[in-house]
Amino acid sequence: MGVWVLGKVERAIFSDSLELLAAEVGSGYKRIYFGHESCERRIPSLSELKKAKKLCEENCNSFSLITPFCTDAGLKKIGPLLKGLSSYDEVIVNDFGVLKLAAEKTRASLVCGRILNRQYRDPRIANFKNAPNDMVEHLRSSAASSGLFRDLLEKLNVRRIEFDNLLQGIGTDLGGTHFSASLYYPFVFVAGTRFCLTANCSKLSHAGRVGIFSCGKECLDFKFRLENKNFGDSLYMAGNALYFENKKLPSPLPAKVDRLVFTAGISQTKVRQSE
Amino acid sequence: MDILAPFSKQEEVEKLVNAGATELYCGLVDANWNKKYSLVSSINLRHDQIANLSSFGALGESIESAHSAKAKVFLTLNAHFYSEKQLPLVLKQAEKAVSLGIDSLIVADSGLIPKLANEFDVEISLSTGNPVFNSKALEFFKELGVGRVVFPRHLTVKEAVSLAAHAKKLGLKTECFVLNVICPYIDGLCTFQHIVEKNLSFVPVGPLACRADFKATAIGSASPEKKFIAENHAMLWSNSISRDCGLCAIDEFKGGGVDCVKIAGRAHSIEKKLADVNAVKAAIDAAGSKGFKGTARELYFRLFHNKCDYPNCYYGGVGFGES
Numbered sequence: 001m002g003v004w005v006l007g008k009v010e011r012a013i014f015s016d017s018l019e020l021l022a023a024e025v026g027s028g029y030k031r032i033y034f035g036h037e038s039c040e041r042r043i044p045s046l047s048e049l050k051k052a053k054k055l056c057e058e059n060c061n062s063f064s065l066i067t068p069f070c071t072d073a074g075l076k077k078i079g080p081l082l083k084g085l086s087s088y089d090e091v092i093v094n095d096f097g098v099l100k101l102a103a104e105k106t107r108a109s110l111v112c113g114r115i116l117n118r119q120y121r122d123p124r125i126a127n128f129k130n131a132p133n134d135m136v137e138h139l140r141s142s143a144a145s146s147g148l149f150r151d152l153l154e155k156l157n158v159r160r161i162e163f164d165n166l167l168q169g170i171g172t173d174l175g176g177t178h179f180s181a182s183l184y185y186p187f188v189f190v191a192g193t194r195f196c197l198t199a200n201c202s203k204l205s206h207a208g209r210v211g212i213f214s215c216g217k218e219c220l221d222f223k224f225r226l227e228n229k230n231f232g233d234s235l236y237m238a239g240n241a242l243y244f245e246n247k248k249l250p251s252p253l254p255a256k257v258d259r260l261v262f263t264a265g266i267s268q269t270k271v272r273q274s275e
Numbered sequence: 276m277d278i279l280a281p282f283s284k285q286e287e288v289e290k291l292v293n294a295g296a297t298e299l300y301c302g303l304v305d306a307n308w309n310k311k312y313s314l315v316s317s318i319n320l321r322h323d324q325i326a327n328l329s330s331f332g333a334l335g336e337s338i339e340s341a342h343s344a345k346a347k348v349f350l351t352l353n354a355h356f357y358s359e360k361q362l363p364l365v366l367k368q369a370e371k372a373v374s375l376g377i378d379s380l381i382v383a384d385s386g387l388i389p390k391l392a393n394e395f396d397v398e399i400s401l402s403t404g405n406p407v408f409n410s411k412a413l414e415f416f417k418e419l420g421v422g423r424v425v426f427p428r429h430l431t432v433k434e435a436v437s438l439a440a441h442a443k444k445l446g447l448k449t450e451c452f453v454l455n456v457i458c459p460y461i462d463g464l465c466t467f468q469h470i471v472e473k474n475l476s477f478v479p480v481g482p483l484a485c486r487a488d489f490k491a492t493a494i495g496s497a498s499p500e501k502k503f504i505a506e507n508h509a510m511l512w513s514n515s516i517s518r519d520c521g522l523c524a525i526d527e528f529k530g531g532g533v534d535c536v537k538i539a540g541r542a543h544s545i546e547k548k549l550a551d552v553n554a555v556k557a558a559i560d561a562a563g564s565k566g567f568k569g570t571a572r573e574l575y576f577r578l579f580h581n582k583c584d585y586p587n588c589y590y591g592g593v594g595f596g597e598s
Contacts, residue, residue: 069406069408069461069464070408070409071408071409071430071434072409072410072434072437074408074409075409075410075411095408095409095412096385096405096407096411096412096415096416097407097408097409097410097411097412097413097414097415098409098411099415100411100412100414100415101411115464118355118356118466119466120316120466120468121466122466122467122468122484124468124484125468128315131313131315132311132312132313134311134312134360135311135312135313135315135316137358137360138312138316138358138360138361139315139316141358142356143355143356143384143385143386145356145358145359146356146357146358146359146362146384146386146387147359147386148362148384148386148387148389148390149356149384149385149386150386151386152385152386152389152419173358173359189466190465190466190467191460191461191464191465191466191467191484191485192460192461192464192465193429193459193460193461193464194429194430194461195429195457195459195591197508197509197511197512198505198509200508201504201505201508201509202497202501202502202504202505202508203504204504206508207504207507207508208511208584208585208586209585210511210512210585210586210591211585211588211590211591212429212430212431212591213591218505221495221496221497222493222494222495222497222502222505223493223494223495224491224492224493224494224505224506224509225491225492225494226489226490226491226509227489227490227492228482228487228488228489228490230482230487231484231487235489237491237509242460267494268494
């Protein structure tokens, strides 16, 4: 993926790998997104958070902690991390329970993550031909298109809303509002699961079993390219989530988008970190 | 423990109540919505007319029929979100349903919930289209005006029971799914379109994405043998048949204070709907007995004519010793 120079647009890099972030942070990124958006088992420890924040300080970068949807077990891990953030930091939330916890526990700014901002992300939508105009407009919109949803976020002191770069085009519908917007690229989140097929995937003893089971974080060693002619380019299974790649950024960027978030490492495996 | 059963025709109401359903739910897509947005952006997550009532007259008759038998009727308004232009139509449908005596509105859109709770004297059920996985989320939605929560399918039995206990403290009622249509992906976090099953002029026909026949290729430096095992596991849902069930969990749900068990399948035939209600009622009646798991497995066999297995189990093998 090339490096864009887009005026006042802030470029951020998103990963939960300290090694990957350390290797990439000098490539023009002004902000680090550290953490995981879809799996509570990948929520970083407090010591990892401190290392990531140190990396930011050394490189004069801004810091965002990104958090997944999670159970009470995940909330227990996130609580201490929230206390470790300053008022200059951000926390990206993808779960309303996490949003409530963050509103109570942190001084950091709150951001509505891309998973919390619902969009129609099926890559096949780009193939709809001659659909009714009202429907096309709706399929390009998001939860943030609704004033009721924006009012709710505003009451919770959320000032930034995040979006995926849909193949059918996107309307942020944020013109005339106080919200800023982020756009993720190139990997678009399509679906998440807790019936994770990456968990224990390489153990023959686990063959045929699917459900919510403990795992050996096989997602650090395996990712999958999924091919089916109906879906055009490949989908990627990265841990408990599915993504597709959209290499083309809209030009000009949609209204209020002042940050681009590079989703590093979705289609690659990486070196395991010490836990 | 209540049984919440689906219906899509008013004449099904009496039969389902007689079989043991105490609560019923439906969707309604009228001509006005269909003209503007079609079933592709359905008002209620079901993209087929056969799963929906098509008029308020039918809804009114259904409510009257259910109420005369002391049963309740819920209406789904559970698209993951509605855009600004859609909201007037949604609010109009809610207003009309409330005037007809609807007992609960099943809603997913977080922005819409407080609006409905403030404007109408009706219970709001939080749809699984906006999944609750933790106790803080329960508190959040309680504050928005929700009175009842449909738990996502992607919880363990232990997690569901723990959340139900917290919900009870908050004064929230809870529901768990127990039959039909496991979503491999979390309902509220899946953005695949179901409409690709249907043959609309502007939509290419294709498979349900979650059960499509994908070829998986492992990326990484693992050995060929490990990759072979992993790739096959990654294709577990490919071409899988939906014969899905959580009857075995009813024992723990009932003991753990879950208020209601829910049956999916609005588009199913009345014969299938009745068989489902009968099976769930039998499982509730057997809950607490020594041979409960065996009874539940027998009920599964009668419903699906097959033995249950992991890909069909709502709750990760609870029926064969795992929980």
